[in-house]
Amino acid sequence: MDRTKSWLGADYNAYVDNSNEQPDSGTVLETILVVDDDSKMLQSVKDLLECYGYHCLTASNGQQALQQLNSNPTIDLLILDLNMPDVDGHDILKQISHSDTAPDVIVVSGEASFDRATQVLRHGVHDYLRKPYLPEDLIHAIERVSTKRRMERKVHAMHQRLLNSEQRHRFIVNNSPDIIYMLDSNGCFSFVNERIKSLLGYEPEELVGCHFSKLIHKDDREKAEHSFSERRTGARASHNIEFRLLHKNADNNHRYFESHSITIELSAMGVYAESEQPRKGFIGTYGVIRDISERKRAEELVNFQLYHDLLTKLPNRALFRDRLKQAIAHAKRNQSQLAVMYLDMDRFKIINDSLGHLVGDQLLQTVAVKLRSCLRDSDTLARVGGDEFNLLLPNINSEQDATIIATKILREIEKPMVLEGIEVFISFSIGIAVYPQDGETIDSLIKHADTAMYHVKEHGKKNFEFYDASMKTKHTRHLSLESGLRKALDQDELRVEYQPQVDIDSGNVTGVEALIRWEHPENGLIPPSEFIPLTEETGLITDMGRWLLDSACATIKHWAAQGLPEVTLAVNVSARELMQSDFTDYVINTLKHHNLPGHMLELEITENVLMRDMEQSVHKLKKLAAYGIRIAVDDFGTGYSSLSYLQNLPLNTLKIDRSFIADIGSGNDSNTIIYAIVAMAKGLDLNLVAEGVENEDQLKFLKKIGCPTVQGYLTGHPSPSDEVWSTFSKAAI
Ligand code: C2E
Ligand code: MG
Numbered sequence: 001m002d003r004t005k006s007w008l009g010a011d012y013n014a015y016v017d018n019s020n021e022q023p024d025s026g027t028v029l030e031t032i033l034v035v036d037d038d039s040k041m042l043q044s045v046k047d048l049l050e051c052y053g054y055h056c057l058t059a060s061n062g063q064q065a066l067q068q069l070n071s072n073p074t075i076d077l078l079i080l081d082l083n084m085p086d087v088d089g090h091d092i093l094k095q096i097s098h099s100d101t102a103p104d105v106i107v108v109s110g111e112a113s114f115d116r117a118t119q120v121l122r123h124g125v126h127d128y129l130r131k132p133y134l135p136e137d138l139i140h141a142i143e144r145v146s147t148k149r150r151m152e153r154k155v156h157a158m159h160q161r162l163l164n165s166e167q168r169h170r171f172i173v174n175n176s177p178d179i180i181y182m183l184d185s186n187g188c189f190s191f192v193n194e195r196i197k198s199l200l201g202y203e204p205e206e207l208v209g210c211h212f213s214k215l216i217h218k219d220d221r222e223k224a225e226h227s228f229s230e231r232r233t234g235a236r237a238s239h240n241i242e243f244r245l246l247h248k249n250a251d252n253n254h255r256y257f258e259s260h261s262i263t264i265e266l267s268a269m270g271v272y273a274e275s276e277q278p279r280k281g282f283i284g285t286y287g288v289i290r291d292i293s294e295r296k297r298a299e300e301l302v303n304f305q306l307y308h309d310l311l312t313k314l315p316n317r318a319l320f321r322d323r324l325k326q327a328i329a330h331a332k333r334n335q336s337q338l339a340v341m342y343l344d345m346d347r348f349k350i351i352n353d354s355l356g357h358l359v360g361d362q363l364l365q366t367v368a369v370k371l372r373s374c375l376r377d378s379d380t381l382a383r384v385g386g387d388e389f390n391l392l393l394p395n396i397n398s399e400q401d402a403t404i405i406a407t408k409i410l411r412e413i414e415k416p417m418v419l420e421g422i423e424v425f426i427s428f429s430i431g432i433a434v435y436p437q438d439g440e441t442i443d444s445l446i447k448h449a450d451t452a453m454y455h456v457k458e459h460g461k462k463n464f465e466f467y468d469a470s471m472k473t474k475h476t477r478h479l480s481l482e483s484g485l486r487k488a489l490d491q492d493e494l495r496v497e498y499q500p501q502v503d504i505d506s507g508n509v510t511g512v513e514a515l516i517r518w519e520h521p522e523n524g525l526i527p528p529s530e531f532i533p534l535t536e537e538t539g540l541i542t543d544m545g546r547w548l549l550d551s552a553c554a555t556i557k558h559w560a561a562q563g564l565p566e567v568t569l570a571v572n573v574s575a576r577e578l579m580q581s582d583f584t585d586y587v588i589n590t591l592k593h594h595n596l597p598g599h600m601l602e603l604e605i606t607e608n609v610l611m612r613d614m615e616q617s618v619h620k621l622k623k624l625a626a627y628g629i630r631i632a633v634d635d636f637g638t639g640y641s642s643l644s645y646l647q648n649l650p651l652n653t654l655k656i657d658r659s660f661i662a663d664i665g666s667g668n669d670s671n672t673i674i675y676a677i678v679a680m681a682k683g684l685d686l687n688l689v690a691e692g693v694e695n696e697d698q699l700k701f702l703k704k705i706g707c708p709t710v711q712g713y714l715t716g717h718p719s720p721s722d723e724v725w726s727t728f729s730k731a732a733i
């Protein structure tokens, strides 16, 4: 296969033609044809030339000369007598004057007239010698032809090299994956490569002469204008910006690009220069524009997921705190006021429990829309808990402004909502704190709004109140949890408990699941379900997860040193952890640090987390699997339950969610579902763990249908590392 043709899918040969690039060597005169009707003369010239090493042919009349010229393309010099009978020298000159490949001609003639000489020289004759002439004169004339030919050949070769170089560069430029362009000093395109066509639908020619702003999204124009029009020089001559460019054929259809450009100036020599001195002046901009749409979209998605509540699409706690921080800084500078509201839905739990989670979710979505409709774009409404919202009014003139908004919200929310055909009535309790009088920091403002909200709850709900220092309340739950968590990591309040996973046939422990515990100094043991969501929102989960993995690995090593059986360590991984770019590296490095092989670690990931960003998940899990690390789908059956994704992932284990196990024997569909999961795991050659096995009946059923592994209170509660083996009850099996 011709490699040059396949490269980049473009035909390099179509651009660059090397065939006529000649080397600058070899003889410049190959064959000389001497034409004279005087045979003596003919012979003596031939002898003379051969003596000088030239290859020589002869013709004794015009007819013969023409025949030789036609049949021998190597003749490159003609020594021509003008006066011959029949076809004379003039006739020959006329005949060859139209040919591109005509040889050079030296005319020898007895004619002495000046007119005659100029006439033949006008026919392109190279030299004119008058008979009789000295042999050296002829040799000199031939050398002059040689010199001229040598020069011509050099010029031709140089021209050819230039042409090839130009073609090569054109090829490189036009086949670049990026858009390459030049703007003149007015900001109009003077060049743009062919890539523009596939990315934005323009032919390069139609843009030449157009101002660059024609392509730029209106919201990015000012930024681009500023960047391009600044005629920066020297070290600051290059600049990079990101902007959106518009596609020719569709309104508002744009892509994201990153432009690297340099200012071009002409040097005093009149050639393009970047920085050397002296210069003649700015002539425009040269740049490369890269399509970063895919990257942008991925970033946007990840950012959205990190900073938004996925159910209502509202900002989450982390984004709210960030906005509040900015608003406080702004208010401080401008000596203005702002308000923070804590909104808590009254009786949400009752609605959620009686109408089901789906209706509960719908209700939250509808409420989010209603709340937003009461606000301005500059206000931030965030969902910070199940039925709790925070609101930031960044610029108020007085408490009166906040009163108006709170009243508006209460009225709007009062109106009944119809969900699944049922009329639902809800209300809110709202607490308000105002900067600066009720607090000057993020934490104090939220805390005081929360305190005011609880005051409303305790005094009949469905109302709003401003914070007052006299409101002494125990309810600073939200804040204490968040700031407490930050401290928990530093102050050693976190623990790991291990729960055995037991082989149903042999009764041996094959693995342990590591479960995080928070021993709060005042509130006692806090279950993970209460703080994991908060650590995910605040990003603390990353540090916490890393701490847990490290401690659990150390425990496994410690057990091995005590001669206890080798077990697989199962560790839960949250969405935010999996999204971290260095997640895989961190996990692998931790194993290496503890000198543990990959197969001893099993990462438990729920279906929903896996599905969130399938592409990323597959990529990362494959990398982990390549290291031998095992992957389990946690809480299997409660998420997407889509079989198709299972095939794409390097999975080892499915963990049947404990809700199915709890239902065993209850007469509903659970048994059938468990049957199906067991069959599927067998089909896909996956290990299967039943979670939450609490009693003998469940165990018996699972054994009967061939579920290989169980985990639950029956065989062992989660316990501290030094109690796992003593509390494990093999007898249960
Ligand atoms: P999970 O991964 O499904 O963990 C199993 C949960 O079931 C544990 O709850 C465990 O204590 C409980 N359990 C075990 N056997 C029984 C039983 O027989 N009956 C009942 N009713 N429950 C049983 P836990 O420890 O409260 O953890 C809850 C969830 O919190 C875990 O569910 C996991 O998703 C998450 N979690 C726990 N530790 C971590 C951690 O270190 N990192 C992350 N990202 N998540 C964690
Ligand atoms: Mg788990």
Ligand code: MG
Residues within 6 Å of the ligand: 634, 635, 655, 657, 658, 691
């Ligand atoms: Mg589970």
